[in-house]
Every structure is written in structure tokens, then in C-alpha cells.
Amino acid sequence: MRAADADRQAVAEQLRVALDEGRLDLHEYDERLRRAYAARTYGELDALLTDLPGVTPPAAARPAVPEGRPVVPGALPADRPATARWLLRVWLPYLQVVPIVLAVWAIASASAGELLYFWPGWVAGPWGALLLVRTIGGLAGAEPQRWTGKRERRRQRKRAKRDRRR
Numbered sequence: 001m002r003a004a005d006a007d008r009q010a011v012a013e014q015l016r017v018a019l020d021e022g023r024l025d026l027h028e029y030d031e032r033l034r035r036a037y038a039a040r041t042y043g044e045l046d047a048l049l050t051d052l053p054g055v056t057p058p059a060a061a062r063p064a065v066p067e068g069r070p071v072v073p074g075a076l077p078a079d080r081p082a083t084a085r086w087l088l089r090v091w092l093p094y095l096q097v098v099p100i101v102l103a104v105w106a107i108a109s110a111s112a113g114e115l116l117y118f119w120p121g122w123v124a125g126p127w128g129a130l131l132l133v134r135t136i137g138g139l140a141g142a143e144p145q146r147w148t149g150k151r152e153r154r155r156q157r158k159r160a161k162r163d164r165r166r
Contacts (some may be wrong), residue, residue, distance in 0.1 A: 001042050005142050009082075011036045011045045012149060018052050019156065026160045030153060037149055086144035087135065094131055098124045 012033055019029040032048045039045045101120040109116045138144065 003039055003042050003045050005145050007042070007045060008036050008039060009145060009148075011039075011048060012152070014049060014052070016152065016156075023052055026156060029156065033149065033153060037146070082148040083139070083144040086138070086147050089147075090135060090138070091131060094124075094127055098128075 015024065015029055015032050015036065018024045019026070024032070036045060036048055039048070098120070101123050105116065105118065105120045
């Protein structure tokens with residue numbers, strides 16, 4: 001049976017807990033995490049957890065979405081925080097720069113005493129269109145989950161490096 005993104009995310013969380021408990025070393029955690037995100041079936045996910053105590057394999061776990069509710073990629077309750085953080089990371093530069101550009105245009109128009117050519121449209125329009133395409137493609141391709149996995153691996157490497165220094 002095919003596994004969903006929510007199942008892969010749940011296994012990644014269980015592997016992180018096992019790493020924090022000292023049941024996995026960083027190298028083995030990283031290897032299993034890669035395999036978890038590459039897994040296509042419950043069987044592949046189960047194999048990553050069989051030697052860890054107290055872990056419920058995804059096949060035995062309850063569904064992540066209540067019955068009768070449509071499953072929309074990137075919109076599962078467990079994925080919302082990751083999706084929101086990813087969207088903020090993608091759109092924040094735009095949301096910071098466009099008001100500045102608009103303010104410069106407004107000040108220039110006010111000092112000229114008339115509305116000048118609306119050149120901020122050349123900044124906001126194409127950039128916004130590209131971000132919209134990236135957002136739609138990223139949500140359809142589960143980019144927030146991959147981004148979260150990469151952030152977690154980076155965080156684990158930093159933690160391991162800090163622990164080695166102690």
C-alpha cells in the first residue's frame with residue numbers, strides 16, 4: 001500500500017525521537033531519514049522502525065485525516081505549520097521590498113505634485129507572478145515537507161557538531 005506525505009513525516013518524527021533518546025547515531029538517523037522521505041510504501045517505512053522499541057509502524061497507525069474529509073496535498077493538519085513557515089520564507093522578501101518601492105514612488109509623486117508613472121508595477125508584478133508559480137508548484141510537489149526535512153537535518157548536524165565540541 002502506498003504511503004502518504006503525512007506517513008513519511010510521522011516516521012521522520014519517530015526517527016528524530018530515537019536520535020534524541022540516543023537509540024540512533026547521527027549517521028544512521030540521516031540515512032534512515034533519507035530513506036523515509038524516499039519511501040513509497042508502508043513496507044519501506046515499517047523497515048525503518050522495526051528495531052526501535054515503542055514505535056508504532058505507520059501501517060498500524062491511525063489515519064492522519066478524519067474520514068470523509070478530502071485529502072489535499074500540502075493542506076493536511078500536520079503539514080500546516082511546515083507549509084506556513086515555507087510560504088513565509090518564500091514570500092517574506094517580496095512583502096518587505098514591495099512596500100518600500102511603493103513608498104519611494106508615493107514620496108516621489110507627492111514631491112512632484114502629481115501621480116508619476118507607476119513603475120513599482122514592474123517590480124511587484126513580474127516578481128509576484130514568479131512567486132505565485134513557485135508557490136503553486138511547491139505546494140503541489142510537497143516542497144514544504146522537503147524543506148522541513150532539510151532544515152531538520154541541518155539542525156541535527158549543528159547539534160552534533162556542538163556536542164562534539166563539548
